[in-house]
Amino acid sequence: MKHSLFLFDLDDTLLDFRASEQLSFDRTMRALGLSDELEGLFQQYQAINLALWRAFEAGSVSKDVLKVERFRRTFADNGLDLDPEAASRLYLESLSETVVLVDGAQRLCAELSAIGEIGIITNGVHHIQHRRIASSGLGEHIAFVATSEACGHAKPDSRFFEYTTGMARRFARHETIIVGDRLDADILGANRFGIDSCWFNPGRLANDTQALPSVEVASLHEVVPALRALAAD
Structure with missing residues (x-):
């Protein structure tokens, strides 16, 4: 990978x-x-x-x-x-008290945190998102949380991604990927910032936008195989 x-x-x-x-x-x-x-x-x-x-x-x-x-x-x-x-x-x-995990989230975060570093990118309310992550049980796998509230800019603004990658231990564009469900925020943001992206599309929606994901998955269980295939291309 x-x-x-x-x-x-x-x-x-x-x-x-x-x-x-x-x-x-x-x-x-x-x-x-x-x-x-x-x-x-x-x-x-x-x-x-x-x-x-x-x-x-x-x-x-x-x-x-x-x-x-x-x-x-x-x-x-x-x-x-x-x-x-x-x-x-x-x-x-x-x-923060009604957290529901998407199927496969715990296993995926555990697997990827053993490979590299996981950061959260969110436009949500700063203190609420931190509390929700703590309640979710995912916190031990997450290295940092970047919120638009703390940054002052929101996805898909490239300034948000500059802020986010500045929080990482190490950042190289070709070794960074965004995984998200929104074409207009996550995938478009990745396109503008020049990094790979994985569109999480459980509803198998059509992409009629200008955003271009590097890979697309319908389940979190498909993410690791998709990233390995992307690396092999």
């Missing part, structure tokens, strides 16, 4: 964020006294949240605004007299 620095996206790559997100959202709403029709409300929240994260990555909204605004808009759209700041606080606290 030619790679020795493995940069992993966290949410929906190593951790099943969608499962954790729904558990945390439901827990938050019940804590605020709401228990009816949570599934429909959650779907609306997801759409609003996604739009705000895209705005954050484009630099048009701050993370502090995002954390509260997603709840404010959801409540306003549904005529709910609930406190968005309280919702944000409860939700973020819950996220």
